[in-house]
Amino acid sequence: MTPHPSLRTFVLLALLASTGVRAGPADWLYNGAFANWMTSNAGNRYHTFTPEAADKRAAEIAAAGFKAAITSGYHFRLNFASRDADIRRIARVIADACHKHGLKVIEHHDWTIHFYDAYPLVFEHPDWLQLNAEDMLTRHRIFCLNNPEFQEAYLDYLRRYQRETNTDAYQLDEIQYLSREYCGCRHCRAKHVRDTKRSWPPTHDPAFWAGEHTRADYRDWMHWRARSLGDFRARIGRELRKIRPDVAMFDYTTMLQSNPGGFNRGAMIEERGFDDDTFGTEVNSAPFASHPFVYATLKSRQALGEAHGKPIWAKLEYTQQTAYFTWAFGQACRCSLWGGLAPVEDRPAQEKLLKWPHQMDQRVARSAADIGLFLSRSTRDSNPDPDHFYHEFEGWLQALCLTHNDTRVLLESRWKPGMDLSSLKLIILPNVTVISSEQRALLMSYVENGGRLLLTACADGWPVRRVGKGQILHRADKLGPLAFENQQMPTSIYRSAFKPPKDPRAIEQIGATVEKILAGVPRFRIEGAPRGLLAPIYRDGTRRIVHLLNASGRALKPGDGIDNPKRGELPMPALPAMTLHLPGQVSSAVLATPERPDTIPLEVGAGSTIKVPAGSFRTYGVVYAYE
Amino acid sequence: MRMSKRIAILLLLAATSVIAGDFELKSAAPLSLAWRGAPLIVAENAEPEFAPKPVVTRVDALIHHVWRADDKSKTRIEVATGEDTFELTLVRLVEADVSGLVRYTFTVPHAFLDGCPAEWIAEPEGKTGKAARKGVATGTLGPRDIKNANLITYLRVHHPAGDLDFDFNPRGWWTGEKTITPHAAEWNMRRTAAGYEFSSAFSRTMAGTLQEFKVVIRRADKRPVSDVHPRVANRWTDGYRNIFRLDKDKIHIERDTLQFRVPRDGWYMVNMLVGATDRPIGPCEVWADETKKRQMPRVAPGERDTWTLVARAVNETITLRLRGDFHLTAVGVTPMLYENEDYLFRRGWWLSSQRHPGDTLPE
Numbered sequence: 001m002t003p004h005p006s007l008r009t010f011v012l013l014a015l016l017a018s019t020g021v022r023a024g025p026a027d028w029l030y031n032g033a034f035a036n037w038m039t040s041n042a043g044n045r046y047h048t049f050t051p052e053a054a055d056k057r058a059a060e061i062a063a064a065g066f067k068a069a070i071t072s073g074y075h076f077r078l079n080f081a082s083r084d085a086d087i088r089r090i091a092r093v094i095a096d097a098c099h100k101h102g103l104k105v106i107e108h109h110d111w112t113i114h115f116y117d118a119y120p121l122v123f124e125h126p127d128w129l130q131l132n133a134e135d136m137l138t139r140h141r142i143f144c145l146n147n148p149e150f151q152e153a154y155l156d157y158l159r160r161y162q163r164e165t166n167t168d169a170y171q172l173d174e175i176q177y178l179s180r181e182y183c184g185c186r187h188c189r190a191k192h193v194r195d196t197k198r199s200w201p202p203t204h205d206p207a208f209w210a211g212e213h214t215r216a217d218y219r220d221w222m223h224w225r226a227r228s229l230g231d232f233r234a235r236i237g238r239e240l241r242k243i244r245p246d247v248a249m250f251d252y253t254t255m256l257q258s259n260p261g262g263f264n265r266g267a268m269i270e271e272r273g274f275d276d277d278t279f280g281t282e283v284n285s286a287p288f289a290s291h292p293f294v295y296a297t298l299k300s301r302q303a304l305g306e307a308h309g310k311p312i313w314a315k316l317e318y319t320q321q322t323a324y325f326t327w328a329f330g331q332a333c334r335c336s337l338w339g340g341l342a343p344v345e346d347r348p349a350q351e352k353l354l355k356w357p358h359q360m361d362q363r364v365a366r367s368a369a370d371i372g373l374f375l376s377r378s379t380r381d382s383n384p385d386p387d388h389f390y391h392e393f394e395g396w397l398q399a400l401c402l403t404h405n406d407t408r409v410l411l412e413s414r415w416k417p418g419m420d421l422s423s424l425k426l427i428i429l430p431n432v433t434v435i436s437s438e439q440r441a442l443l444m445s446y447v448e449n450g451g452r453l454l455l456t457a458c459a460d461g462w463p464v465r466r467v468g469k470g471q472i473l474h475r476a477d478k479l480g481p482l483a484f485e486n487q488q489m490p491t492s493i494y495r496s497a498f499k500p501p502k503d504p505r506a507i508e509q510i511g512a513t514v515e516k517i518l519a520g521v522p523r524f525r526i527e528g529a530p531r532g533l534l535a536p537i538y539r540d541g542t543r544r545i546v547h548l549l550n551a552s553g554r555a556l557k558p559g560d561g562i563d564n565p566k567r568g569e570l571p572m573p574a575l576p577a578m579t580l581h582l583p584g585q586v587s588s589a590v591l592a593t594p595e596r597p598d599t600i601p602l603e604v605g606a607g608s609t610i611k612v613p614a615g616s617f618r619t620y621g622v623v624y625a626y627e
Numbered sequence: 628m629r630m631s632k633r634i635a636i637l638l639l640l641a642a643t644s645v646i647a648g649d650f651e652l653k654s655a656a657p658l659s660l661a662w663r664g665a666p667l668i669v670a671e672n673a674e675p676e677f678a679p680k681p682v683v684t685r686v687d688a689l690i691h692h693v694w695r696a697d698d699k700s701k702t703r704i705e706v707a708t709g710e711d712t713f714e715l716t717l718v719r720l721v722e723a724d725v726s727g728l729v730r731y732t733f734t735v736p737h738a739f740l741d742g743c744p745a746e747w748i749a750e751p752e753g754k755t756g757k758a759a760r761k762g763v764a765t766g767t768l769g770p771r772d773i774k775n776a777n778l779i780t781y782l783r784v785h786h787p788a789g790d791l792d793f794d795f796n797p798r799g800w801w802t803g804e805k806t807i808t809p810h811a812a813e814w815n816m817r818r819t820a821a822g823y824e825f826s827s828a829f830s831r832t833m834a835g836t837l838q839e840f841k842v843v844i845r846r847a848d849k850r851p852v853s854d855v856h857p858r859v860a861n862r863w864t865d866g867y868r869n870i871f872r873l874d875k876d877k878i879h880i881e882r883d884t885l886q887f888r889v890p891r892d893g894w895y896m897v898n899m900l901v902g903a904t905d906r907p908i909g910p911c912e913v914w915a916d917e918t919k920k921r922q923m924p925r926v927a928p929g930e931r932d933t934w935t936l937v938a939r940a941v942n943e944t945i946t947l948r949l950r951g952d953f954h955l956t957a958v959g960v961t962p963m964l965y966e967n968e969d970y971l972f973r974r975g976w977w978l979s980s981q982r983h984p985g986d987t988l989p990e
Contacts, residue, residue: 044836046835046836049722117971126936131898136931139866139898139961185933204931
């Protein structure tokens with residue numbers, strides 16, 4: 001007998017609840033904008049503790065087009081243990097108000113770090129604290145995530161929070177290590193042996209730390225540490241989904257832990273988020289001022305999101321003057337945004353942006369860039385000098401994007417024998433010094449079938465010549481570290497100042513190198529665009545979607561402050577007429593921009609060229625090209 | 628007893644001066660205080676305004692409890708006067724829509740502070756002297772000298788009648804990151820026609836907020852201003868740093884007792900590195916004065932492990948007792964909570980458990 005549909009649903013939900021298993025990421029996580037509820041960090045939650053005040057706030061957020069509210073405040077939650085009941089009571093008031101207005105609630109807190117008020121717990125359990133594996137005498141303010149007693153205590157807290165507040169999602173902060181030396185506690189040692197069937201590495205030996213990435217045991221240990229963080233996050237998710245099956249888990253990292261080069265504190269990029277529903281990054285810098293770095297970093301996150309079929313999001317700093325640009329930046333990066341509720345002064349109103357009907361559907365759109373840049377974790381892990389791989393990789397990525405050569409990041413961790421690389425017109429290996437025989441074979445097959453492989457710096461063992469229908473090329477110098485622009489942190493917070501790349505000419509050289517290699521090859525490119533126009537291309541079924549974001553007005557000199565402007569508008573030079581070249585068929589194309597009420601039909605010329613007239617938009621437009 | 632009589636008695640009690648050593652509490656609500664005969668606090672006010680009718684309860688000879696409530700806010704205040712210390716503790720929930728500041732202010736008369744040399748952990752405005760220590764500003768208070776100061780966490784006034792400390796964060800800071808350190812309050816000082824106004828405020832509250840602080844005014848600490856609440860970490864990312872480490876040859880255990888000296892009284896974390904190449908170590912119980920016994924785990928031959936406990940230092944000495952099998956190869960000691968910042972274990976944040984029946988404010 002076929003069960004009644006509602007019975008089937010009930011049985012399925014019951015099964016999911018009992019196992020903690022869940023389906024893929026929910027739709028609300030894509031094309032999202034998540035508003036700060038009210039406060040942050042040491043702030044309290046009493047701002048909206050009454051149903052009336054919460055209702056008013058939720059109504060504002062919903063009306064502005066946000067999909068969710070992020071509840072912060074009492075951030076280092078252990079320090080407010082005596083207020084737990086109040087915190088949960090207020091959280092329930094907030095959740096009820098949000099749900100009434102169709103908003104999801106994302107709880108953001110930290111339960112791993114303690115200060116003063118958590119000392120009663122710490123004094124009771126000082127051995128829960130992370131322990132320096134090198135000296136075995138220094139502990140840290142973060143509890144060890146592998147300590148089973150600590151895990152149970154945290155899970156008890158979260159289970160109760162979930163039961164009493166009906167929260168929709170969790171963004172749990174600081175599930176991480178202090179630094180590379182942590183943690184050496186006996187629970188970490190025991191778990192390492194259980195997981196790897198290998199003995200604990202010689203962390204008492206100075207040679208272990210001096211050798212770092214050159215030692216296989218060091219590299220293995222670092223990856224094991226990273227996976228352990230994921231193990232705990234996964235367990236949290238499973239436990240919370242037993243209470244409510246659709247609870248979403250947000251991966252959460254600061255920028256330091258999100259770039260593909262660093263992982264001493266957290267997990268390396270390819271070890272992140274397996275069991276989370278999103279990949280997220282607290283960027284903490286203004287995307288206009290820091291667009292080369294932030295854009296490239298989100299490219300790597302985007303690759304991770306596409307590989308795992310999960311959405312990405314970023315916390316970007318913005319003001320009224322930069323809210324429109326920042327929203328558009330998220331669109332271009334296929335990225336949901338976490339931000340405040342800020343009126344938009346530099347063009348369309350916030351609610352118009354967040355509800356804009358021409359947004360690319362992030363659930364189905366995938367990068368259609370035809371240049372691939374290989375993120376070789378093996379090379380990165382083999383040498384701690386950032387100039388060896390990370391800066392070469394990131395410098396090339398930034399320069400390619402700035403010169404309108406849209407690029408996909410190819411994650412080594414996702415490479416499998418036989419995978420199809422034929423959509424790529426060029427693959428770049430940025431000083432890749434460590435590569436497996438399977439990966440090499442895959443790349444040789446790609447070249448033999450007509451692909452182009454560019455090696456930078458290291459070409460050891462490669463035949464630099466025509467191979468089959470394709471070609472292997474070599475550029476011996478390392479332009480990446482010269483072109484690399486580091487993150488520009490806000491001056492008001494970090495007292496920082498603008499630092500340009502070591503040699504900005506390297507950016508043009510990288511662009512010219514690719515232009516030369518791909519001369520005459522049908523591919524996506526733009527004619528007439530100024531430097532600083534960001535132009536990623538995506539495919540959504542038979543449509544191709546090109547975002548055009550104008551960052552060309554950035555004019556920073558070394559030493560300049562790099563905050564979001566508090567008054568006036570972002571410098572936004574008028575854009576000239578541009579021509580998009582798309583490979584394959586294009587029958588029609590339109591441009592949509594929040595700056596105009598209607599879409600603009602675009603002229604499609606011979607060879608699948610699309611003309612974008614001068615002045616079509618000022619800050620942001622998106623071209624939909626139909627086959 | 629009829630309510631009006633009760634209120635009359637309470638008001639009478641509130642109006643009664645309490646003299647305890649240096650301090651004379653003239654009134655708990657509104658606050659009025661003298662120090663060594665000189666008016667020290669002559670006014671207090673709040674924004675939004677306090678509920679107009681305070682309920683003042685004299686808890687004992689030295690402690691007054693004040694409750695103020697109306698439909699806009701609820702406030703619990705504890706005023707405590709000791710031999711050489713005065714404490715003002717407040718928690719206040721502003722419930723209604725508030726578009727401006729939530730602020731508390733107390734006023735010190737010109738006559739008390741004008742001409743007094745002072746030391747601050749703050750950002751005073753005006754002619755400041757060369758700081759004797761990093762982070763400490765010096766200068767003289769007065770209409771032609773320093774009239775204003777911002778972000779005050781500590782103030783020492785060299786008054787003709789003696790030195791006096793204003794401690795605005797008696798729990799200390801522990802890290803330099805103000806926004807993540809719980810309960811860290813920053814005060815400002817403004818010299819106005821009414822006197823020197825010290826205020827603590829929250830802005831942009833929009834729909835209500837919780838304000839809370841404790842101010843301790845006391846005979847000046849013997850330590851330099853910068854040492855009263857030493858900062859032990861610059862960021863939360865700093866580990867607990869061992870202030871010293873004893874290696875094997877310097878660990879002297881007599882009759883299963885390990886003693887060592889520390890710079891000041893308080894609570895310390897003690898980490899003991901344990902292990903031997905040729906034999907297992909343990910089991911062992913370890914404890915310190917005022918802490919319960921901890922059963923430490925066994926350590927296998929050739930392994931290292933760390934036994935950790937928290938101990939209180941009294942008379943600048945930590946005494947650990949070990950019972951069972953142990954073999955310590957190193958000991959690391961790190962401060963967690965100094966005695967003068969202990970509002971957790973030796974005493975509570977509030978001295979009295981007195982609460983008004985309508986008081987649902989958090990502790």
